[in-house]
Amino acid sequence: MATLETRILNILGDRTAAVLEKSFGITTVNELLRHYPRRYEVRGELTDISTLIADDEVTILAQIERVSLRRANGKNILEVIVTDGSANLSLTFFNQAWREKELKAGRVGLFAGKVGVFKGKRQLSHPDYQMVPDGDDVDAAVAEFAGKFLPVYPATAKLPSWKVMQCMKLVTDSLDEIADYLPSELITKYKYPSLKQAFIDIHQPKELINAEQARLRLTFDEALLLQLLLGQRRAEIIKLSTKHRTPNTPVLVKAFEDRLPFKYTDGQQIVNEEIAKDLSNKYPMHRLLQGEVGSGKTVVALRAMLSVVDSGGQAALLAPTEVLAQQHFRTIKKLLGELADSGTLQAGEISTSVELLTGSMSAATKRAIHARLASGEIGIVIGTHALMSDGVEFEDLGLVVVDEQHRFGVEQRDALRMKAKQPPHLLVMTATPIPRTVAMTVFGDLDISTLRELPGGRSPIQTHLIPVLEKPHYLDRAWERVREEVGKGHQVYIVAPRIVNPDKKLTEREMHAAQMLGEEFLDNQNMTAVEELAPELATGALKGLKIAMLHGRQSSEEKDQTMIAFASGEIDVLVATTVIEVGVDVPNASMMVIMDAERFGVSQLHQLRGRVGRGGVPGLCLLVTAAAEQTQSMERLIAVSQTLDGFELARIDLEQRKEGDVLGSSQSGGKSHLRLLRVLRDEDLIESAREDALNLLKSDPTLSMHDQLLLEVEKLKDQESSAFMDKS
Ligand code: ADP
Ligand code: MG
Numbered sequence: 001m002a003t004l005e006t007r008i009l010n011i012l013g014d015r016t017a018a019v020l021e022k023s024f025g026i027t028t029v030n031e032l033l034r035h036y037p038r039r040y041e042v043r044g045e046l047t048d049i050s051t052l053i054a055d056d057e058v059t060i061l062a063q064i065e066r067v068s069l070r071r072a073n074g075k076n077i078l079e080v081i082v083t084d085g086s087a088n089l090s091l092t093f094f095n096q097a098w099r100e101k102e103l104k105a106g107r108v109g110l111f112a113g114k115v116g117v118f119k120g121k122r123q124l125s126h127p128d129y130q131m132v133p134d135g136d137d138v139d140a141a142v143a144e145f146a147g148k149f150l151p152v153y154p155a156t157a158k159l160p161s162w163k164v165m166q167c168m169k170l171v172t173d174s175l176d177e178i179a180d181y182l183p184s185e186l187i188t189k190y191k192y193p194s195l196k197q198a199f200i201d202i203h204q205p206k207e208l209i210n211a212e213q214a215r216l217r218l219t220f221d222e223a224l225l226l227q228l229l230l231g232q233r234r235a236e237i238i239k240l241s242t243k244h245r246t247p248n249t250p251v252l253v254k255a256f257e258d259r260l261p262f263k264y265t266d267g268q269q270i271v272n273e274e275i276a277k278d279l280s281n282k283y284p285m286h287r288l289l290q291g292e293v294g295s296g297k298t299v300v301a302l303r304a305m306l307s308v309v310d311s312g313g314q315a316a317l318l319a320p321t322e323v324l325a326q327q328h329f330r331t332i333k334k335l336l337g338e339l340a341d342s343g344t345l346q347a348g349e350i351s352t353s354v355e356l357l358t359g360s361m362s363a364a365t366k367r368a369i370h371a372r373l374a375s376g377e378i379g380i381v382i383g384t385h386a387l388m389s390d391g392v393e394f395e396d397l398g399l400v401v402v403d404e405q406h407r408f409g410v411e412q413r414d415a416l417r418m419k420a421k422q423p424p425h426l427l428v429m430t431a432t433p434i435p436r437t438v439a440m441t442v443f444g445d446l447d448i449s450t451l452r453e454l455p456g457g458r459s460p461i462q463t464h465l466i467p468v469l470e471k472p473h474y475l476d477r478a479w480e481r482v483r484e485e486v487g488k489g490h491q492v493y494i495v496a497p498r499i500v501n502p503d504k505k506l507t508e509r510e511m512h513a514a515q516m517l518g519e520e521f522l523d524n525q526n527m528t529a530v531e532e533l534a535p536e537l538a539t540g541a542l543k544g545l546k547i548a549m550l551h552g553r554q555s556s557e558e559k560d561q562t563m564i565a566f567a568s569g570e571i572d573v574l575v576a577t578t579v580i581e582v583g584v585d586v587p588n589a590s591m592m593v594i595m596d597a598e599r600f601g602v603s604q605l606h607q608l609r610g611r612v613g614r615g616g617v618p619g620l621c622l623l624v625t626a627a628a629e630q631t632q633s634m635e636r637l638i639a640v641s642q643t644l645d646g647f648e649l650a651r652i653d654l655e656q657r658k659e660g661d662v663l664g665s666s667q668s669g670g671k672s673h674l675r676l677l678r679v680l681r682d683e684d685l686i687e688s689a690r691e692d693a694l695n696l697l698k699s700d701p702t703l704s705m706h707d708q709l710l711l712e713v714e715k716l717k718d719q720e721s722s723a724f725m726d727k728s
Contacts, residue, residue, distance in 0.1 A: 034707075036203075037151030042150075052089065054628060054630070060111050091123065182221060198213075242284045245279040248311070317380070323560070324404075328403065342379070366686065428544045468534045590615075594624060602639065
């Protein structure tokens with residue numbers, strides 16, 4: 001009999017086991033059982049073809065209506081029309097005429113592939129299929145390879161859904177009793193099935209209600225484990241002791257505020273107070289500061305850093321990229337003026353030293369900064385990952401500010417905190433607005449402050465779609481608009497998804513061939529590249545304008561030079577990749593054109609367009625896309641064009657993602673412990689799991705009385721750290 005730890009190799013054939021491992025990283029019974037079906041087909045009911053959506057990976061049950069073979073472009077094209085009784089779908093095979101023997105009109109089969117659109121018609125090209133054995137009674141024949149409900153699994157070309165289904169059957173049939181980690185009082189409270197029953201019910205449900213119950217329980221498990229992990233983490237933080245950082249004489253803070261050319265917004269005022277209170281505690285602050293781009297987070301963070309310096313400590317600001325670190329450095333130097341010039345002739349009476357530390361600096365420069373950090377001479381250091389490298393030591397690091405949380409894992413932010421002699425206070429800033437449940441789930445170990453209003457003087461951004469498939473001439477109009485904007489003395493960003501195209505552009509003939517192979521191929525070949533677009537515009541539509549490029553393959557000096565030139569207005573149009581996504585601040589930039597906009601996520605687009613309309617000039621953002629109407633991609637772009645509410649957009653973004661992705665652990669693929677939980681849909685479940693987790697931890701803080709549960713929490717913890725390792 002098999003246990004959860006049994007290797008699937010011992011149950012399934014070598015080849016199947018190898019494919020499962022390669023496709024999904026599945027090696028054990030436990031991992032296989034956690035490869036859940038997406039949905040269920042009901043035996044005897046053909047899939048409703050009218051509901052299929054372009055770009056979806058589908059497995060459908062359908063009947064073959066007719067088959068035809070023709071020749072085009074030197075290829076044999078086998079076209080199979082399948083039907084659900086009302087709607088049709090076309091399946092195409094190139095140069096595989098022999099399939100005609102299997103694919104006979106009248107037969108029923110399962111067909112799996114990605115829904116493509118060709119000449120306006122939906123189709124599957126080269127689908128995998130499994131024909132239902134011939135016979136008068138289709139129902140009975142289908143029942144042979146499953147019960148009443150056919151689970152449909154996430155599948156790959158090598159491993160279609162029905163193969164997974166067969167593996168699952170073999171595994172569940174040989175499964176021994178398994179220990180259930182969920183405390184029995186919770187099983188009773190929610191009337192959940194046992195773990196083993198849940199596995200059986202989700203893979204081979206007798207009735208759909210059983211599958212639903214099973215899914216609910218397995219989703220709850222995920223929510224509970226996560227809340228236990230976060231609860232424990234939080235308890236550990238509160239147990240830590242550190243120095244409080246309330247300055248006796250807040251001279252720098254005062255001098256800084258005197259210099260500020262504006263008043264804090266009410267929101268900033270409140271957050272300043274929250275932070276001051278946290279810093280006065282003897283355990284480390286652990287706070288998330290969220291607010292839209294431009295809501296004034298940096299100013300708030302700087303005030304916090306200055307108050308730590310006032311109390312005799314040091315502060316570090318960690319940025320995700322060099323461009324951002326450099327920009328923070330410039331902004332902060334500017335805001336501080338002579339207050340940041342300690343040790344120089346310009347220094348005022350009250351001052352500290354503010355330095356930049358990034359990986360691209362010379363070894364000698366770095367060493368000099370390391371020495372001054374270790375001696376405590378530098379009060380505020382701003383930098384990238386370089387801050388976490390071995391040579392960096394602080395005299396007394398009191399506060400770590402992390403910009404753009406989602407780019408750093410928990411482990412990474414901890415790496416910098418380890419550099420402090422006592423646990424430092426932590427302030428995490430993010431410009432991606434986070435709905436409440438997500439915040440509670442993902443950042444459950446952080447307190448949260450939110451800046452909702454933008455400081456005055458910001459103008460709204462207008463966003464329009466340029467659907468190049470339907471309205472190619474709109475693109476010409478867009479370039480004209482760029483010229484007009486520059487004519488008014490403003491500047492423009494043009495964003496493209498990649499730096500260079502590895503392959504040359506396709507000829508018309510190649511393009512046609514690509515189309516025959518399906519959209520995917522076409523898309524990848526034609527993604528706009530910065531290094532092609534910039535020269536093309538410079539000699540074409542935008543001739544005469546000053547155009548520069550900015551992207552990740554340039555040296556950081558080059559990037560910095562370009563940003564400085566753009567900021568000072570020497571460049572009209574900056575053609576860039578998403579390196580400009582976060583934080584870049586050029587108030588005179590009023591327009592942005594985003595090429596292949598469907599390539600970017602909702603939140604990312606929102607972040608990108610936040611770069612314009614910062615200087616009291618109305619911002620304009622054009623989303624250029626070849627996405628077809630009524631695709632998911634198009635729906636997302638429409639949403640972005642219709643609202644400026646970052647919270648709403650974050651919601652839309654998250655609705656399509658799973659918890660694992662939110663946590664940044666999607667990389668761990670087949671092994672992920674969080675695969676069912678969805679932060680928005682499962683809001684109620686998360687709330688109750690949180691409550692249950694807190695109760696459990698109250699009576700059993702170390703989970704020593706729940707050893708099975710503890711084991712699962714530990715696994716989740718390991719997985720989080722290995723997800724971090726994968727990414728770094
Ligand atoms: P964020 O870091 O949230 O993107 P910043 O702190 O960089 O925002 O602020 C964006 C811009 O608004 C900066 O130019 C900053 O100087 C300015 N700013 C910040 N707070 C205020 C305020 N209370 N009133 C007016 N302008 C402000
Ligand atoms: Mg900022």
